[in-house]
Amino acid sequence: MCHTRASFCKRLVTWCSGSSREVQTLIHASQLSHLPGIMYPHIDMPLISAFVERWQPDTSSFHMPFGEITIMLHDVWQILRIPIEGRLVTADEGSYELQASCMELFEVTREELLTRHYRDGEVFASSVMEMCTGDRIAETEAIGWMWLMFGSTLFIDKSGDRIRPSCLSELQNGLDDVIGCSWGSAALAYLYRQLGIASRGDCGQITGCLTLLQAWIYEYFPCFRVQREGVPVGSDIPRARMWTSGPQEKSDDRLRSFRFRIDRLTAGEVMWMPYGPDIVSCIPRTAYTGWIRYRDMMEPYMPGRCLRQLGFVQTVPMPIIRPSKAVRAWTCSRYRVEHPHVVGDDSWRLFPESCSLMLSRYTPAWSPSSCDDSYMTWYTRYSHPHLMNEIHAPPPVVLTRSNSEIMEQETVAGKSISSAARHLDMDEEEDTPRHTRRHGIDISGRGLRGSGTQQVRGASIEQPVLDQPEFGGEEADDLGDRDPGLHLVDEYFQERAEAQRRSGSVGDGDDDVQPIQGLSRQRKGGRFASTCIIYSFSII
Numbered sequence: 001m002c003h004t005r006a007s008f009c010k011r012l013v014t015w016c017s018g019s020s021r022e023v024q025t026l027i028h029a030s031q032l033s034h035l036p037g038i039m040y041p042h043i044d045m046p047l048i049s050a051f052v053e054r055w056q057p058d059t060s061s062f063h064m065p066f067g068e069i070t071i072m073l074h075d076v077w078q079i080l081r082i083p084i085e086g087r088l089v090t091a092d093e094g095s096y097e098l099q100a101s102c103m104e105l106f107e108v109t110r111e112e113l114l115t116r117h118y119r120d121g122e123v124f125a126s127s128v129m130e131m132c133t134g135d136r137i138a139e140t141e142a143i144g145w146m147w148l149m150f151g152s153t154l155f156i157d158k159s160g161d162r163i164r165p166s167c168l169s170e171l172q173n174g175l176d177d178v179i180g181c182s183w184g185s186a187a188l189a190y191l192y193r194q195l196g197i198a199s200r201g202d203c204g205q206i207t208g209c210l211t212l213l214q215a216w217i218y219e220y221f222p223c224f225r226v227q228r229e230g231v232p233v234g235s236d237i238p239r240a241r242m243w244t245s246g247p248q249e250k251s252d253d254r255l256r257s258f259r260f261r262i263d264r265l266t267a268g269e270v271m272w273m274p275y276g277p278d279i280v281s282c283i284p285r286t287a288y289t290g291w292i293r294y295r296d297m298m299e300p301y302m303p304g305r306c307l308r309q310l311g312f313v314q315t316v317p318m319p320i321i322r323p324s325k326a327v328r329a330w331t332c333s334r335y336r337v338e339h340p341h342v343v344g345d346d347s348w349r350l351f352p353e354s355c356s357l358m359l360s361r362y363t364p365a366w367s368p369s370s371c372d373d374s375y376m377t378w379y380t381r382y383s384h385p386h387l388m389n390e391i392h393a394p395p396p397v398v399l400t401r402s403n404s405e406i407m408e409q410e411t412v413a414g415k416s417i418s419s420a421a422r423h424l425d426m427d428e429e430e431d432t433p434r435h436t437r438r439h440g441i442d443i444s445g446r447g448l449r450g451s452g453t454q455q456v457r458g459a460s461i462e463q464p465v466l467d468q469p470e471f472g473g474e475e476a477d478d479l480g481d482r483d484p485g486l487h488l489v490d491e492y493f494q495e496r497a498e499a500q501r502r503s504g505s506v507g508d509g510d511d512d513v514q515p516i517q518g519l520s521r522q523r524k525g526g527r528f529a530s531t532c533i534i535y536s537f538s539i540i
Contacts, residue, residue: 005152009036026142035153040245050258057196066267074286081238086182091169098165122162154187189292192299200332267369287357290347298339312362314371
């Protein structure tokens with residue numbers, strides 16, 4: 001299950017547009033007022049699930065057949081247009097202090113707060129809207145709006161119709177503290193942590209800013225793109241608006257199709273630099289190497305593992321940034337990762353004088369997908385590029401359904417059967433109180449399970465065969481004629497290739513091969529099992 005707060009976002013848009021000019025001025029000053037309007041009302045759960053299965057929390061990256069790829073800070077800026085520079089979000093107060101902040105904001109007693117507005121450490125979203133509007137002063141109304149906005153866009157959790165009071169820590173002294181924070185790094189750190197938790201074998205849900213993840217997939221993987229909106233590229237409009245996010249079929253067939261397609265992805269099918277060349281000069285912080293943080297959640301940020309996204313030849317990366325303590329068991333409830341907070345905060349402040357990726361030691365890529373000869377040898381030795389085992393797979397299932405359209409007919413084992421595409425509207429469940437919600441969507445059509453724990457898929461999974469065009473074919477989503485940034489990338493790499501040919505060298509990478517040490521027990525036996533299709537969870 002992918003959690004979203006689409007209905008809250010709609011209310012926030014209405015709330016802001018109907019408020020006074022003074023309140024709007026305070027909200028717009030945060031540079032976050034546009035977030036509720038760009039969140040996707042529908043999340044493609046099979047697509048998200050297929051990518052979560054590829055996430056490796058030790059490297060903070062997706063392990064694909066062609067190497068590693070991840071969401072970087074410049075992706076957050078381009079997709080969401082929220083501040084990257086600024087202070088890390090480090091405030092982490094206790095429950096008693098947060099309750100006191102709620103009492104002060106609502107102007108109620110402790111007894112009234114706990115009986116009417118508070119339950120299980122969380123505040124009802126309806127109470128925030130009720131108590132922070134009306135005859136309240138402009139700053140109080142703006143604080144209430146920001147509080148609800150954080151819990152509905154960047155830091156979504158599983159609380160349903162409630163919201164955690166932790167975001168009030170940055171709002172206690174007014175909105176000035178909000179302006180100086182790096183909300184881009186905070187949102188990315190929170191998403192990294194949620195991806196790590198969701199990658200556990202028994203997890204059936206994922207939270208975080210899934211609009212960021214889904215838009216990132218569309219940017220880098222043209223074969224999974226949906227219809228594009230008519231938004232001018234190159235403006236200050238967040239690129240999340242570029243893509244249409246309608247309801248998608250939630251079926252086992254689509255999930256297996258995505259798994260099969262990802263297993264056959266090549267580096268040439270990836271749009272490594274979707275925003276244009278030389279992205280580091282535009283967003284210098286994306287070359288930062290160290291830790292990113294959201295309160296008590298600290299995650300390693302290692303752009304050196306994905307140099308191709310920065311326009312350089314991928315070489316064998318440096319060893320991972322090790323946590324001081326980590327427990328990554330099969331069960332998501334036992335997921336614990338700790339990093340040294342002081343060191344992490346210092347590394348962020350020292351950039352760019354220190355803790356910066358030394359790009360001068362790397363070779364500029366003559367092709368967007370360039371990698372050193374030793375990289376794939378090292379990568380295939382210490383990772384699992386492929387998840388599906390073709391030797392033990394049953395006869396293939398042929399699917400003619402793409403991600404941008406849902407066919408009403410599908411061919412299975414030579415027989416044509418009608419398929420009623422089920423478009424499950426996530427708005428129906430998102431605001432349902434947690435104690436009445438039914439968890440565990442059964443996408444096979446057999447109804448809803450009564451438990452939130454998903455079944456582990458074993459060797460009985462059928463192997464699909466996709467009928468999709470190659471990247472760049474007639475049916476591929478070619479944006480070159482509409483996106484000027486892509487033309488710049490083409491010219492950029494053509495010039496590099498010509499320079500390499502004239503010099504007669506391609507550039508050697510680092511021959512010092514370092515293994516990935518300390519990889520977590522993400523799948524059965526600590527690695528993806530080789531005798532079955534896949535040991536994994538499904539969040540759909």
